[in-house]
Amino acid sequence: MAKAKEGGSGFTRSALFRIGTLLGLVLVIFAFVRTTAVPASFGEYGRYRGDNITENVNKEAGFTKDNSVCGKCHQAELQTLAGNEHQALNCESCHGPGNRHTEQPAAVSLKITETAELCSSCHAEIAARSEDKIATVRPFMHSGGGDCVMCHNPHRPLARIGGEVQ
Amino acid sequence: MEGFIYPNEIEINWGLFIVLYPYLTGLVAGAFIVSSLYHVFGVDKLKPVSRLALISALAVLLVAPLALISHLGKPLRALNLMWTPNPTSAMAGFGYIYSFYLIIVLLEIWFMYRKDLVKWAATKQGFMGKVYSILTLGARDISEKALHTDHKVVTFLAILGIPSAAFLHGYVGFIFGAIKANPWWSTPLMPVIFLLSAIVSGVALLIVVYAASCRIRKKKIDFDCLMTMNKYLWVFLIFAFVLEVLEVVHLAYEAEEEWPAVRGLITTVIPFEYFVIQLGQMVAAFFLLLAARFESVPKTVRKFLTIASGGMILVSVLAMRFNVVVGGQLVSKSLSGYSEFHWPLWHEGVIPTIGFMVLPFVFLLALVRLLPPWMAGEEEAVLQPASSAEDDTPAVEGVWGWLVSGVSRSISRLGIRGLWREE
Numbered sequence: 001m002a003k004a005k006e007g008g009s010g011f012t013r014s015a016l017f018r019i020g021t022l023l024g025l026v027l028v029i030f031a032f033v034r035t036t037a038v039p040a041s042f043g044e045y046g047r048y049r050g051d052n053i054t055e056n057v058n059k060e061a062g063f064t065k066d067n068s069v070c071g072k073c074h075q076a077e078l079q080t081l082a083g084n085e086h087q088a089l090n091c092e093s094c095h096g097p098g099n100r101h102t103e104q105p106a107a108v109s110l111k112i113t114e115t116a117e118l119c120s121s122c123h124a125e126i127a128a129r130s131e132d133k134i135a136t137v138r139p140f141m142h143s144g145g146g147d148c149v150m151c152h153n154p155h156r157p158l159a160r161i162g163g164e165v166q
Numbered sequence: 167m168e169g170f171i172y173p174n175e176i177e178i179n180w181g182l183f184i185v186l187y188p189y190l191t192g193l194v195a196g197a198f199i200v201s202s203l204y205h206v207f208g209v210d211k212l213k214p215v216s217r218l219a220l221i222s223a224l225a226v227l228l229v230a231p232l233a234l235i236s237h238l239g240k241p242l243r244a245l246n247l248m249w250t251p252n253p254t255s256a257m258a259g260f261g262y263i264y265s266f267y268l269i270i271v272l273l274e275i276w277f278m279y280r281k282d283l284v285k286w287a288a289t290k291q292g293f294m295g296k297v298y299s300i301l302t303l304g305a306r307d308i309s310e311k312a313l314h315t316d317h318k319v320v321t322f323l324a325i326l327g328i329p330s331a332a333f334l335h336g337y338v339g340f341i342f343g344a345i346k347a348n349p350w351w352s353t354p355l356m357p358v359i360f361l362l363s364a365i366v367s368g369v370a371l372l373i374v375v376y377a378a379s380c381r382i383r384k385k386k387i388d389f390d391c392l393m394t395m396n397k398y399l400w401v402f403l404i405f406a407f408v409l410e411v412l413e414v415v416h417l418a419y420e421a422e423e424e425w426p427a428v429r430g431l432i433t434t435v436i437p438f439e440y441f442v443i444q445l446g447q448m449v450a451a452f453f454l455l456l457a458a459r460f461e462s463v464p465k466t467v468r469k470f471l472t473i474a475s476g477g478m479i480l481v482s483v484l485a486m487r488f489n490v491v492v493g494g495q496l497v498s499k500s501l502s503g504y505s506e507f508h509w510p511l512w513h514e515g516v517i518p519t520i521g522f523m524v525l526p527f528v529f530l531l532a533l534v535r536l537l538p539p540w541m542a543g544e545e546e547a548v549l550q551p552a553s554s555a556e557d558d559t560p561a562v563e564g565v566w567g568w569l570v571s572g573v574s575r576s577i578s579r580l581g582i583r584g585l586w587r588e589e
Contacts, residue, residue, distance in 0.1 A: 015280055015305040015316060019273065022303060030248075037249045047252060128173025 062097030066090065069102055080155040085135075094118060094154060116140075119148040169503025178495045178507050182519040183237040188338045188360060189487045190230040190526070195335040195361070196368010197223040198271065198327055203398065205324035211394040215376050217278065217539035222375055223368075224271050225530035231264060233522050237514060256341050267327075267334045274323040276301075277316045279537050284308050297536070335364040342490060349424030349501070350431060350494040355413050362406035367483035369399040373476035375530070377469075383540070387469060393459070396472045399479065400455040407448045410486070427501040435496055435504045440489050447482035451475040 011017055044050025064070065070091045071078040081087050092098050100108045112118070116139045125136040137143075143150070152158070167176075201219035204212040212219075235241045247261035276283075284306045287298040336357035342348075343356025373395050380387045414432070417425050432440045457463060458471035496504050509516055 013305055013307060015277065015303075015307070015312065016319070018303040018305040019276060023269070023273075034249050037245065042250060047250065127167070127171075127176050 061099050063090075063092050064099050064102055070098070073105065077155055084155075085157050086154065114147055114149045114154075116143060116146070116148050119152075119154075123148075167504065167506045169498065170500050171498035171503040171505050172500060175495070175498050175505045178492060178505060180491055180495060181237075181510065181514040182516065183233040183514050183522070185484075185488045185491045186233040186519060186522050187230060187237075188335075188342075188364075188491070189367070189484050190226050190233065190522075191335055191338055192360065192364030192367050192483065192487075193371045193526075194223045194227045194230060194267075194368065195331040195364040196366065196370075197226065197372050198331045198368070199365050200369055200372050200395070200398070202324045202328050202331075205321055206328065209394060211388075211390045214388040214391045214541050215372055215395070217537075217541070218376060218379065219372055220271065220275050220278065221533050221537060221539045222372060222526075222530055224275060225533055226371075226526040227268060227271060228529055229522060229526045231260075232525070234260070236518070236522075256337065256344060259337065263334055263337055267330050270323055270327050270330050274320055274327060275537070277319045277323065280305070280316055281308050281313060282537075332361055336361045342494070345494075347499060348494050348497070349417070349428055350497055351490065353413055353416075355409060355416075359406070359409045359413060362402060362409055363483050363486055365402045366399060366406045366479055369395055369402065370476040370479035370483070373399065373473060374480065377473045377476075379534075385540075389465060389469070392469060392472055396455050396458055396475075399472075399475070400452065400459070403448060403452055403455070403479070407445070407452070410445070410448075424501055427497050431493055431497050431504065436489055436493050439485050440493070443485035444482050444489055447478045447485075451478045451482065454478070 039049045039051065041050035041052075042048070045053065067078060067090060074091075077091075081089075095110045095112050098110050101110050120139045122134060123136055123139070125131075125138050129136050139148075148154075197219045200212060201216050201223070203209040204216040204219075231244075235244045238244055244261070247258055248265070251262060252258040280302070283298050283302045285308075287295060287302050287306070289295075290298055339357035339360025342351040342360075343353055346352045373392065376392070376395075377387060379385075414428070417428055454471045454475040458468040458475070460468075463471075492507050496507060498504060511517055
């Protein structure tokens with residue numbers, strides 16, 4: 001900055017001009033970033049990215065239609081399940097999505113981690129869960145940290161420990 | 167937890183960070199209004215704190231959105247507020263309302279400091295000289311005419327800033343007031359209550375910050391300035407208190423179906439926070455501030471009472487934010503039960519909250535280094551304790567003596583001269 005010009009009073013050196021330019025610059029940068037930050041399909045259907053719908057529609061389905069698909073091969077398990085507490089559950093609720101397994105049964109296997117955490121997602125005692133509708137326990141106090149499958153067979157939850165009533 | 171609540175009411179979603187958000191924005195609005203009292207309404211006695219008020223406002227303003235953004239969990243999503251504004255959502259307006267106000271405050275500070283910036287750029291050497299030089303933006307004209315323009319701009323910005331500050335904070339109250347499902351929040355009074363408690367807390371902050379800064383810098387506190395802040399704090403405090411109580415009295419008198427739930431909230435769930443910390447301290451501060459206005463009270467006591475009231479108000483308003491934000495979520499939508507607030511330590515907990523409350527002062531320290539807000543002509547503090555040459559009161563015959571004589575003398579004066587007169 002030339003020293004001779006310091007203290008000059010031209011319009012372009014006035015405070016209002018300088019700060020106005022800076023502010024304008026900020027607004028221009030904001031407008032520019034905004035055009036790149038907002039996805040092109042935003043607002044197509046509503047206040048969200050329209051492409052999101054197309055992307056979800058085109059996603060590969062992870063889950064099968066229902067238990068009847070599983071029953072084609074795993075008839076024995078489905079029969080065990082019939083008539084007891086877990087009969088209304090979908091197989092994939094515990095076993096995980098199995099669509100690819102149904103397409104390539106040998107190549108893709110379903111792995112289930114039979115931990116207390118898995119069962120706790122339904123059976124842990126929390127305020128939001130009615131004890132009348134679902135058997136809830138405090139998992140650690142109930143099993144001492146052991147996995148639920150040590151005593152319970154998830155396909156017939158109460159069978160292995162002596163019948164219907166505990 | 168007591169009574170009957172819905173499952174999704176177990177967790178209090180708006181925790182301590184959301185308590186901080188109205189608290190911090192409130193401090194900003196209040197501090198800004200003090201500076202406006204000087205710049206717009208010509209309350210000259212506030213001159214010693216006029217710059218400090220703005221700098222404090224900026225320091226707190228910079229922290230206010232941090233609490234909100236931290237609460238989001240995914241901080242970068244906050245920018246979506248800016249990229250895709252939603253005109254039908256009050257909450258989504260924050261980005262723009264906040265940015266607008268930030269720009270006003272920055273502009274006002276820049277124009278206010280421009281003359282000094284040019285001077286510092288010319289005199290300071292090395293790195294700081296460069297910083298000041300950049301901060302001048304190359305506008306180095308400090309002729310009388312240019313400064314006159316600056317002054318006009320500052321006044322204009324201060325005038326524009328008052329509704330902006332009121333809007334920023336009234337808006338925070340509006341968000342709560344507009345939630346019709348929550349009986350403890352849903353009242354059109356909410357923006358006004360928030361605004362007034364904001365002003366009160368801002369003035370209180372300024373009293374405390376000013377007193378602390380004088381102590382640290384070993385300068386004498388400008389007594390007139392302190393008493394003027396005392397006066398405004400006292401007046402705004404009355405309005406804030408009346409409105410806060412009015413809201414509850416109104417609920418009680420209407421006695422609609424939500425009143426028992428609200429009554430239960432304030433009498434059994436948060437009675438200490440509400441009646442003692444929030445309202446009790448307001449009442450106590452009211453009397454202490456009033457006591458500090460009596461001339462017969464020794465000046466040191468008057469100073470102490472004012473500063474102590476400032477501290478009490480700061481705690482009281484923080485409690486008010488807590489009682490509103492968290493209290494409102496404790497009442498079940500079933501109106502027949504209360505949830506429970508657990509004080510988390512880390513995750514949106516006490517420790518980061520304390521961090522966010524300290525952070526404005528760290529910013530303030532840095533800003534004060536960069537832009538010293540001190541006014542020329544300050545007196546050095548006299549460090550001789552209680553020589554009390556300045557106190558024209560006679561030797562105190564015990565605390566009771568000066569209390570009785572002071573109160574009676576001052577009460578007799580009240581009717582004639584009024585509290586409003588600046589002596």
